[in-house]
Amino acid sequence: MNPTENSHSQFPDSARERIPALPVAVKDAKATRELMFTLRHCHLGDPRAHEALEPLGDDWLPALLDPFRDANRLRYDYPLILFPPAEGDGSQASTELSQSLAQWLKNAVQDFAPEAPSARILKDHIHWLEHHLRTTLREHEGPVPAVSVLAAAGLALQQHLGLDQGHREALAQDLERLQASVGDAEVMGYGRYPALHLLIHAIRSRVVPRRVRFQARIDACVRGLKSLFQVEWGKSIESIEPKRARDSVGPGGARFDPDALSEVMDHSRGTRKMSDERRARIEQVLEVLESWRPDPVLVRFVHLGAIDEAWMRASDDVRDLVDPDPCGCATTLFDKEAAQLAQVFAAVRIAELEIGSIYDPNIHDPWFASFGWEAFSHEELLLVPCIIALEDASRVAREGLQSLSRLLSSGRPAQILVRIQPSNDPGALPEENPFQSYRTELGYLGIAHRQAVVNQSSAARHQNLLQGYLEALDATQTSLHLINTGMRPPSSLLQLNAWLVAGAGIEGRAHPFFRVNPAAGDFAANRVSFDGNPQEDRDWPVHPFSFRDENGTESTLDLAFTFADYAMLVPRLRDHFRLIPPGCDSDALVPLADYLSLPLDEASQRLPYLWAVDGNAILHRVLVSRELILACRDRLNFWHSLQELAGVKNRYVELAIERTQAEERQQAAEERARLQAEHAAEIERVSESAAGEAMLRLTDTLMGLDFNTAVGTMLPGGRRAEPIAALQGVDATAASQPEESQPAPPAEDAEPDLGFDEPWIDTPLCTSCNDCLRINPQLFFYNEDKQALLGDLNKGSYAQLVEAAEICPAKCIHPGKPWNPEEPGLDALLERAAAFA
Incomplete structure (x- = not known):
């Protein structure tokens, strides 16, 4: 395993x-x-x-x-190195967000010390460093700065080795380079809540760059609206009044006469002034945009109260709330957050319309009067702070089912996270046996809500889990995450690593992986991902x-x-x-x-x-x-x-293949019957022709025979007369056969002699799997389309043909009857070959 x-x-x-x-x-x-x-x-x-x-x-x-x-002594992917959000559009892949500590240590040391002799001490003890970090991080819940952890581990390594001064300084320099390469990354062990920490990490990687881009959009709108007012002020009489002109010149313009300038300037304005209604609208929008400050909170957890952890309150961008109905509370929270942002989003849209001089009050005023989250664009929906409902599996399968279903069907881009114990039945009552009835599969329940994202994964496979999170955060539908962490309640059983127990749930089909993303299309082939499942x-x-x-x-x-x-x-x-x-x-x-x-x-x-x-x-x-x-x-x-x-x-595909194979076999049988009928008719025709020719030759011989001539006398046409004694034993049957010394030449295009007992291959059904060629490449070979044909039967055995028929995935090889009666074990081979007749 x-x-x-x-x-x-x-x-x-x-x-x-x-x-x-x-x-x-x-x-x-x-x-x-x-x-x-x-x-x-x-x-x-x-x-x-x-x-x-x-x-x-x-x-x-x-x-x-x-x-x-x-x-x-178990080595596995945790601890993880979590990389900070990168500058750009926030589209980092899961592999760019995290990496196993073991792999990162190996790559980092190789980057700054690619030559084999360099950093030799550090390279030789990289596994000790990894083990020490894994042991240390068991005492921490959640991510911690990687620099500080690496520094402490480096000191421990130096004390452990007890090197002399020269080697100690060389190791210290290599450790400093290792710390410098980690930057602002964090490191995280496999604690109680790895799935929650990875979700927060995924949210930060997406939301932070989105907020930066949105702030730049707001700044551009503010500059554009202010430029509109500057242009409008330039159209006004006030802009050229003497006092304003003097103020515009400043104290250095003592010799400047603004009154004289006003008299000679043209006060007529050729451009139409901004209406009071438009001015008021732009001033209101400008006030909204300049006063907006993004909410520092990126993530809001709503839970039943079972999670009481200091780390959840220690982060400035994470908040939690206890509620008896997390899904219902998440719906209310989302609507509240969306209502606050609706005013900002509407102001940005109005500003961009005004800057482009395409705002039409008759069209746009009614639209913005009822502007709500349902009218948000894809980008705007992704800017709403993430609301995460932490639910209990048993609750959502029973009394919380209605609230769960309403949120999944609402289209609000909230996240629902349910921790799953694969050995339990979420639908069973507390006193019931978990195997008393068929298991309630919450993942399949999520699929029933066709427009919801469903992600069933495990913290034991962090890349699969992160990929599911990122797909959900990039979508604008409600998302249901079903997560197994492998945590076991305390008992007298052998203590096992929680990561290993979660992995066993994956291997044992207790918690299989799958993702459903409605945004990928209407067909299951596009929506469903089955990645990560073993075999x-x-x-x-x-x-x-x-x-x-x-x-x-x-x-x-x-x-x-x-x-x-x-x-x-x-x-x-x-x-x-x-x-x-x-x-x-x-x-x-x-x-x-x-x-x-x-x-x-x-x-x-x-x-x-x-x-x-x-x-x-x-x-x-x-x-x-x-x-x-x-x-x-x-x-x-x-x-x-x-x-x-x-x-x-897919059983439908298998049935279609079976129907195609049956049709191919029927067509092949009909073709064989046609060829056999033609062959029989040709044999009959040739037999009749040969019999007639034989009788003509016999008649010719008898009529041209000279009884007084010695045996062997030549007849006209080069034929030799036979003695009378040689003709006495000729009967009608022998006379009707053609002479062996002069066989009829075969036709060049004669059809092959096909029989019901001959081996054959449904070549169009061949899947090019190479299984038969591996058995005997002389008995089987490929045509130009890389589909199997029969080769030389004399260079193979009937047993090889039967074996190839048994392992052929397309079942297109038909052994027929053996061609060598001396081959051993034919009775058993014929019994095996009967299934492919």
């Missing part, structure tokens, strides 16, 4: 030292039958059988997670797992990570598992992923199990309850729905 979304973060190689081992099994047929009886009843929910089996220990983990049980074309992700068998030999299994594996990490769901003793050996025990793929009637005859590893590195099989199996099927059903929505596996 890959612990990270990026290849640069890997689990330490020392994890290979711990390879789990299977206990030696003592097999007893009678004991196995009795044990299977108990296991079956336990699986079906019999309390007595449940108590008769051993529960899981607190230190047991799913097999694929065993290498990651030591959180201190998105499979039902469950599959990873290799190494262990030691009963003989101590290292072996490898391909294990699927399912929802039941994730459930093993949840304390209150551990009772759904029971240990299968090592001595139990039965074909009825089936790995869970295989069990879920069986038809229901066949699955009822089997028992599902998972592989788990205890604290002593012993590998065990674990029985899974029927109730948890039903939950796995429910999660798999939702996963299939998302696959179809995203076009990864």
Whole structure:
């Protein structure tokens, strides 16, 4: 199981030292039958059988997670370096907003010390520095200035190494260069609220540049309106009155006679003066624009009161408010903020119309009289301070559903953030079992509100989460964010890194990723993004797992990570598992992923199990309850729905392919029948022609035979007469056959001899997957369109043809019947080939 979304973060190689081992099994047929009886009843929910089996220990983990049980040795993407908003249009990509600390340290050192010998001490201890920073940041909630943290870590590294004076100074210089390269960035660990901190970071990256651009627009409007007044003043009599003229000259104009100048100046004005109505309108707009000051608060959280954190109140641009109905309060707050900005936005629009001299009171006065947020442009909507409703999953699935739905349908660009526990059913009552009914999928509920942005992601994959935030902040619809952080309540179970638990929820299809952006278009192919899901074309992700068998030999299994594996990490769901003793050996025990793929009637005859590893590195099989199996099927059903929505596996497409294949097969069969009929007719015609020619030759021979001539006498036309004795054994059948010494020349364009038992390929259906060519490139080859054709059958085997037909994704290879009766195993091969007839 890959612990990270990026290849640069890997689990330490020392994890290979711990390879789990299977206990030696003592097999007893009678004991196995009795044990299977108990296991079956336990699986079906019999309390007595449940108590008769051993529960899981607190230190047991799913097999694929065993290498990651030591959180201190786990390397992953956090801490993160958060870069400040860049100058420009505020369109930074998610990769430009954050980077894992490990990757940033590597890149930063490489930038200022590209040569191998330079900064050698720092390069050799970069992992120590990373580990120290990760440990230090566990004590901090939220981002902190990176410079100060790096400075403290650098001092700790110098003390740890105890270098001599020369090496200590060299390391100090390299550390100073490292600190200088971080600039104003912040660093953040994986605390309790990483999703909220990343959302605030994304908002700042977008809103700050937008406000700078809007302020520049206001300044331009103010200058334009003042220039209108200056032009208008120049048209007035007052501008050339003696006193105003004298005042305009200043104290240095003592010899200047303004009265004389006034007498000789032309006081007539050729331009029409500004009306009082327009002057009043421009003065009012100018007053609004000059008095406007942007709200320093960028983010307003509305929550139920569960979040009482100092960091939320320490930032000047973040405010929080407690309300029993966060969605309803968010609606009211947005309307209030939008109403205050409506006056400013209207003033900017009026100013630009007046500057362009295109304001028409008859048209524009009624428009601006009712100007509200519904009339805001896209850019104006994005300037409204971000209102974020922090909701509880259970509340919005029950009593808060109406308020949630009203906000999602309103079109207000507010954000709704819901923290999800994938092991819970948001729609279940507090006293109900989470698997008592089908799970309420809030993400699918969000999709039902067609014009809302839906983002289901996890803080464990920060790039995916940031991308979803940025798409929502660039849209002008209400956005629903469903976030899993992986936090577990305190319990006696083995303490696991929260990042790892969140990653397990992604792997186990408990919290799959998807985004829906209505602004991308009306079709699901444009709106839906399925990025970030591991092995998105499979039902469950599959990873290799190494262990030691009963003989101590290292072996490898391909294990699927399912929802039941994730459930093993949840304390209150551990009772759904029971240990299968090592001595139990039965074909009825089936790995869970295989069990879920069986038809229901066949699955009822089997028992599902998972592989788990205890604290002593012993590998065990674990029985899974029927109730948890039903939950796995429910999660798999939702996963299939998302696959179809995203076009990864679309049943409509598969049906269309099947119809096309059936039509192609029917057309090919009809073509074969036509060719065979033509072939049979041609054979009949040639046979009749050959028989007639043979009779003519026989007649010619008999009529031209000289009985007095010795055997071998030449006849006219170069033919040799045969002795009478040679003709005595000629019957009608032999006479009707053509002479072997003179076969009829074949026609150049004769059709090939096609039969029902011959192999063939539906070439137009070939997907160019190369699977058949990898089996035998002489038996199969591509045409000019890179689609498969049959090659030389004599250079391949019937077994290879059957194998190629079985693995062909388009099912376009039809083996027919074997051409070599001596090939071994033909009975079994014919049975396998029957499915492709």
